[in-house]
């Protein structure tokens with residue numbers, strides 16, 4: 001009887017932990033960039049999006065590690081916000097206008113896209 005009680009409590013605890021864990025998701029995706037200024041710009045753009053908890057961009061691999069609440073934001077929204085600051089991501093291409101305005105040290109090699117339909121809607 002006691003053991004049954006214990007295992008019920010254990011299952012309950014696992015259930016609660018699972019539900020809590022679901023409000024946070026970790027994803028990695030590529031963001032083009034060069035230097036430390038890029039790193040700051042990319043991470044600030046990502047964390048400014050509501051629902052994003054953490055953003056960490058690696059200069060070597062150019063991968064952004066993102067912790068976010070999938071109930072409050074989407075990867076699309078986050079990548080759009082990053083592209084709006086001039087950095088190409090897997091889903092969104094930064095506009096040439098914003099890219100050209102970046103400091104020279106930040107002028108990274110543009111990402112290649114299969115189709116040009118992902119240009120971010122920042123241009124005028």
Ligand SMILES: [Cu+2]
Nearest residue numbers: 035037038106
């Ligand atoms: Cu830079």
